[in-house]
Amino acid sequence: MSGVDLEVDEAQIVGLVGPNGAGKTTILKMVLGLVRPTSGEIFIFGTRAPCPAVLQAAGSMVDRPAFYPWLTARANLSVLLDGGPPGPPHAVERALELVALTGDADRQVKTFSQGMRQRLGMAAALMRKPRLLILDEPANGLDPAGIRDLRRLILDVSAEGTTVLLSSHLLAEVERICDWVAFISGGTITETRKMSDLRSATRLRVSVPTSQSAQALAILAAHGPVVVGDGVFVVGGLPGAEVARLLSRAGIFADTVEPERDSLEDVYLKAVDSAEAVGG
Amino acid sequence: MRPIVGAVAIGLMLAAAVFAWQQQGGAQQQVGFVYSNASTPGGIAQSAGPPQIPSCSSVGLPPGPQCDQLIARAREAYQNEINAMKAQAAAAKLLVQLAVVQQNPAGAGLMAASLMASVVGAIAIFLLAAAHFGGEWTGGTMAAVLSQDGRRWRLVAGKFVSLFLLAQGLLLVTWVFLAALSLLFRAAYPLDGPSPLSIGDGFAIAGPAVLRSCLVTAAYCALGVLAAVMTRNTLGTLLLATGGLLAWLMLETLPSIATLSIGYWISGWMGFTDAGFSSGQVMWGVPPGMTPSATIGFLALLALIPAAGAISAARFQRLDIAA
Numbered sequence: 001m002s003g004v005d006l007e008v009d010e011a012q013i014v015g016l017v018g019p020n021g022a023g024k025t026t027i028l029k030m031v032l033g034l035v036r037p038t039s040g041e042i043f044i045f046g047t048r049a050p051c052p053a054v055l056q057a058a059g060s061m062v063d064r065p066a067f068y069p070w071l072t073a074r075a076n077l078s079v080l081l082d083g084g085p086p087g088p089p090h091a092v093e094r095a096l097e098l099v100a101l102t103g104d105a106d107r108q109v110k111t112f113s114q115g116m117r118q119r120l121g122m123a124a125a126l127m128r129k130p131r132l133l134i135l136d137e138p139a140n141g142l143d144p145a146g147i148r149d150l151r152r153l154i155l156d157v158s159a160e161g162t163t164v165l166l167s168s169h170l171l172a173e174v175e176r177i178c179d180w181v182a183f184i185s186g187g188t189i190t191e192t193r194k195m196s197d198l199r200s201a202t203r204l205r206v207s208v209p210t211s212q213s214a215q216a217l218a219i220l221a222a223h224g225p226v227v228v229g230d231g232v233f234v235v236g237g238l239p240g241a242e243v244a245r246l247l248s249r250a251g252i253f254a255d256t257v258e259p260e261r262d263s264l265e266d267v268y269l270k271a272v273d274s275a276e277a278v279g280g
Numbered sequence: 281m282r283p284i285v286g287a288v289a290i291g292l293m294l295a296a297a298v299f300a301w302q303q304q305g306g307a308q309q310q311v312g313f314v315y316s317n318a319s320t321p322g323g324i325a326q327s328a329g330p331p332q333i334p335s336c337s338s339v340g341l342p343p344g345p346q347c348d349q350l351i352a353r354a355r356e357a358y359q360n361e362i363n364a365m366k367a368q369a370a371a372a373k374l375l376v377q378l379a380v381v382q383q384n385p386a387g388a389g390l391m392a393a394s395l396m397a398s399v400v401g402a403i404a405i406f407l408l409a410a411a412h413f414g415g416e417w418t419g420g421t422m423a424a425v426l427s428q429d430g431r432r433w434r435l436v437a438g439k440f441v442s443l444f445l446l447a448q449g450l451l452l453v454t455w456v457f458l459a460a461l462s463l464l465f466r467a468a469y470p471l472d473g474p475s476p477l478s479i480g481d482g483f484a485i486a487g488p489a490v491l492r493s494c495l496v497t498a499a500y501c502a503l504g505v506l507a508a509v510m511t512r513n514t515l516g517t518l519l520l521a522t523g524g525l526l527a528w529l530m531l532e533t534l535p536s537i538a539t540l541s542i543g544y545w546i547s548g549w550m551g552f553t554d555a556g557f558s559s560g561q562v563m564w565g566v567p568p569g570m571t572p573s574a575t576i577g578f579l580a581l582l583a584l585i586p587a588a589g590a591i592s593a594a595r596f597q598r599l600d601i602a603a
Contacts, residue, residue, distance in 0.1 A: 033430045034423055034601040055430040062427075066420030070283055084428030124424060 001026055003188040004040070008165060008180070010131075013158050015174035016167040017268055018184030024167035027184070028062050028134050031165065044132060056085050059130030061138060065121025069110035073101055073120050076109055080124050087128045095123035098153060114141035122150065126157065133157060135166040139173060151177055175264035183268060185275035193267065202261040203236040204243055212252045219246055234260060284411040285446065288404045292450055293457045295400050300382050300391055300458060304469040307379030310372040315473035319369040328365060331358040380474045383466040386482030388458035393486065393493035396451045397550050399525070401493075402500045405447050406521040409504025412446070413439045414517030423601050433593045436505060440589060443501040451493065455486075489550070496546055499581045502588035509592045512599070538570060545580040548572030 001023050008014045016024045029035040031042055033050025042049040045057065067076040077092040088094075096102045099119040104112070112120065118141045125133060138154075139147050147170070154177055158164050168174050174181055175195065183191045208216045210231040217225055217233065220243070225233040235243065240257045247254055262270075317323040333354050336347040381387035395401055416422040425435065466476075477485070507521035531541035538544055546552070551574065 029423075029601065032423075032427055034426060036598070036600060050430050052430045055427065058427070060423075060427045062423055063420060066424060068282075068419070068421065080424060080428050083425055 001030075001037070001187040004184075006182055006189055006192065008163060010045075010163050011158060011161045012179040013154065013164040013166070013177055014180040014182065015178035016165070016182050016184055017169075017171060017174055017264075018167075019272060022184040023187040024184055025062060025136050026187075028060070028136050028165065028167060031134060032058065032060055032062065034062070056128070057130055058132040058134060059125035059128055060134040060136075061118075061121040061125045062134065062136040064140070065117050065124070067109040067117065067120060070108060072106045072108055073112070073123075074105040076120065077124060077127060081127060084128070091127045091129075095127040098126055099123045100149065115143060115146050118142055119146065122153065126153075131162060133162050133164045133166075135164065137168055138166060139168060139170050147173065171264045171268055181264065183271040183275075185272060188275075190275050191271050195264075198264065198267060199261065202259045203234050204238065204240055205232065205234050205256070205258045205260040206243060206247075207232045207255040207257075208247065208252055209255065215250060216247055216252050216254075219250055219252070231255075282411055282415075284407060288407050289450055289453050292395065292400070292404050292454050296391060296395050296454050296458050297461060299395065300388075300461060300465065303375065303379050303382055303391075304465045307376045307471060308469045311376050311379075311471045311473050314369070314373050314376045319372065321366070324362060324365045324369060328358070328362055331355065333358070376471065376474060379465075379469070379471060380477060381482065381485055382458070383462050383469075383471070384477040384479065384482035385459035385462050386479045387477055387485050388462045389455045389482075389486030390489045391458055392451050392455035393489040394550065394552070395454060396447065397493040397496040397546055399529075401447075401450075401497065402503075402525055403522055404450060405443065405497060405500040406504045406507070406518050406525075408446055409439075409443055409501065409508055409521065410514045410517035412443060413505055413508035414511060414514040417512040418514040426601060432596050436509070436589065436593045436596050439508070440501055440505050443504060444498055447497040447501060448494065451490065451497070455490075492550055495578070495581050496550065499542075499584050499588075502585045502592075506588045506592045509596045509599070535570075539576065542580075542584075544570070544572050545577040545584075548574050548577030549581055550577075 004023075004027060006014075006027075016027060018024055026035055030037050031044065031049060033055060044051070044054045047054045049055070067073075068079065071079065073096065074092055077095060081087045081091055093102070096105050099122050101116065101119055101123060104116065109117065109120065118138070122135075122138065125135065133154075135154075139150055142150060151173060154164055154166070158177075166174075166178075175198075178195050181193050181195060181198075182189050183193075205228075206216070206220075206225075208231050213231040213233075216231075217227070220233075220235050220238075223235045223238055225235045227233045240259065243257055244254060313319055318327060331354075333351060336343050336351075339347070339350060341347040341350065378390070381390050396404075416425060426432065429435070503525065504517065504521050507524065508517040511517050511520050525542065529541060529543045532538050532543050552572075
């Protein structure tokens with residue numbers, strides 16, 4: 001890893017995205033003190049990490065969630081809770097309830113599906129009501145309903161003031177819940193984007209009759225139209241009403257003028273392509 | 281409780297039963313000899329008969345250095361025979377004494393303590409260390425455990441303490457099992473001659489051995505923890521700890537450095553001798569011609585524990601926790 005420079009504001013949700021082997025999990029492990037950086041510093045809530053006191057304020061789920069298979073879900077959480085400072089009252093019960101595992105609390109973990117283990121991993125991470133929540137691919141193994149519940153859970157804890165740092169391959173999920181996204185490639189954070197900027201950066205997709213396509217392009221030439229089909233082109237930097245006004249003055253009536261924006265996937269793929277180009 | 285703990289406890293109890301059963305059978309065969317005139321110095325001399333020392337004329341040699349040498353050799357051979365018979369009598373006596381102790385429910389703790397201090401006990405503790413600490417890496421739970429409290433030295437210390445407590449639990453279970461067997465042994469292998477021990481006598485014999493075995497098992501726990509930190513997996517922990525221990529024992533075969541062997545230390549501290557049958561002696565060879573020192577054993581074992589602990593903590597502190 002090198003060139004990892006990331007600042008996360010409190011109560012924000014930050015997503016780390018990047019190709020396999022880019023270093024997402026390693027960064028999360030460095031924050032947790034599981035992997036020691038050879039150089040550089042990590043500060044959590046203003047305190048240099050790794051620091052036991054700071055770690056106690058963090059909940060985490062890194063790698064695949066692993067538990068003692070012969071113990072029940074409840075016993076596993078109790079063992080983990082006993083391994084650190086005392087947690088809040090009824091921490092285990094509350095955590096099981098949060099991930100909807102109360103009914104399975106007394107089953108041995110070896111009988112759990114991957115999705116249930118993932119939820120138990122979330123319960124372990126949330127058990128101490130952490131100020132910082134670190135999640136590595138939290139949606140792995142979850143079904144669509146489980147992913148929806150996870151999304152709600154993350155948004156809820158964030159709304160209560162918890163800072164969330166997560167890595168995920170599910171770009172649509174990252175796009176829906178994160179406030180910030182950081183792109184990682186080859187062990188380096190190549191770009192950090194605020195999701196609200198990404199959402200507001202829209203272009204217009206304009207569709208005109210084919211016979212008037214050339215004329216319309218000439219009118220909008222100053223705005224760099226990109227032709228994407230017969231009579232269909234994309235322009236940026238103009239509000240829709242202005243586009244309609246310019247075209248109508250020339251007697252061109254657009255069939256449609258729709259806002260269009262890059263999805264996180266588009267931005268991500270561009271970032272990856274760009275990083276690969278720079279890397280040679 | 282980890283399933284392996286139950287399996288190890290059962291294995292230890294079976295091993296204890298086999299050793300105790302062999303001890304009882306052997307003692308019953310020897311008790312007649314031990315409580316007869318044949319085991320006394322006079323009886324031994326009588327059994328050996330008068331020394332067959334040849335004269336110079338009987339071997340056809342003229343008096344002189346050559347004949348004197350021959351006669352000296354014959355005297356030495358006779359004395360060696362007497363010494364061997366005395367050692368055999370002492371071993372038989374010790375075997376019967378141990379069998380009498382084993383037939384006492386409280387005294388059965390001597391066998392349990394000896395077993396825990398032996399290679400059998402070492403392997404049992406290494407198995408637990410492999411599952412209890414090495415298994416945290418193999419099972420992938422190390423990251424979750426360390427994420428609860430980042431003080432790694434605390435985890436190493438916690439693993440050592442919990443292993444030690446488990447080892448004492450195993451000793452207790454084995455003792456209780458042998459205590460139950462002692463009643464069966466008393467009925468199945470009655471020993472005519474020696475007086476049975478009182479429960480108080482049994483505790484007086486077993487108690488010190490149990491206390492001494494605590495230091496030995498603590499050393500095994502420290503070695504098990506060290507092996508776990510070095511190999512970071514279940515099987516590796518077991519193989520490194522057991523292989524390392526056996527290799528260390530091999531030092532006993534080199535007289536010049538035999539005192540550096542852990543076998544020497546344990547034999548000295550536990551009082552395992554070369555003169556009789558005990559579970560410890562079966563598993564530990566006493567260096568030939570040596571009387572291991574209890575003081576050296578105590579000091580060496582006492583130093584081994586913090587040394588192994590410090591190496592484990594220092595190594596663990598620098599480790600990256602991989603998937």
